[in-house]
Amino acid sequence: MTRTGVYPGTFDPITLGHMDIIRRGAHLVDRLVIGVTTNPSKSPMFSLEERMEMVRREVEQLGRNISVVSFDSLLMDFAEREGASMIIRGLRAVADFEYEYQMAGMNQQLNDRIETVFLMADVSLQPIASRLVKEIALYGGEIHKFVSPAVADEVRARVERIGRKGS
Structure with missing residues (x-):
């Protein structure tokens, strides 16, 4: 049986932190689905x-x-459609944990067959x-470290198109 995990996010843009979680999460499952979604509370650049x-x-x-x-759609509906047995979430700080803990609890209420696994981002x-x-x-500012x-x-190209702030 194939073990499938879902790593959801808006990825606007995808960062080195996301890539760290993807690399490590891919080792935990046979198949990793990166779910790129919209978030009504965010204004995406891309x-x-x-x-x-x-x-x-x-x-x-x-x-x-x-x-x-x-x-x-709801994350748990998406995960079910993909045949996932786990949701992979990255944590950066205590503030992330509080939000993610609440989301994991709600998701468990929606579908208790899918576990949430937290991975700490590299320091x-x-x-x-x-x-x-x-x-x-x-x-x-310079973003090459991130x-x-x-x-x-x-x-940078998108910022040139939409215009920098503070200039």
Whole structure:
């Protein structure tokens, strides 16, 4: 039987922290599905299609057991459709844990056959958040420590198109 895990997120943009969790999560399952979603409470810099392509490009060298799928539904419905037995979530700090703990409890109420597994981000990557990467870029800061060179180029190009702040 194939053990499938789902790693959901908006990935706007995908960071080195996300890549750390993807690399490590892929070792826990036979098949890892990266679920790229929309979040009504966030204003994405990149469209869903752009984020999907970005994630696909970034993970293509990691192995054949990783697929990238978009979804716009309850996470547990998506996980069920993918045949997942676990949700993989990355934690950076205590604040993440409080939110993720609440979400895991709600998800368990929706489907108790799917476990949530938390992976701590590598210590060097813990401060990285997509929201902060975008903010740094929008104010002209350097983001190469937080994302791959290709993603940094895409973010810089998008900032040039929409305009920097504070200039």
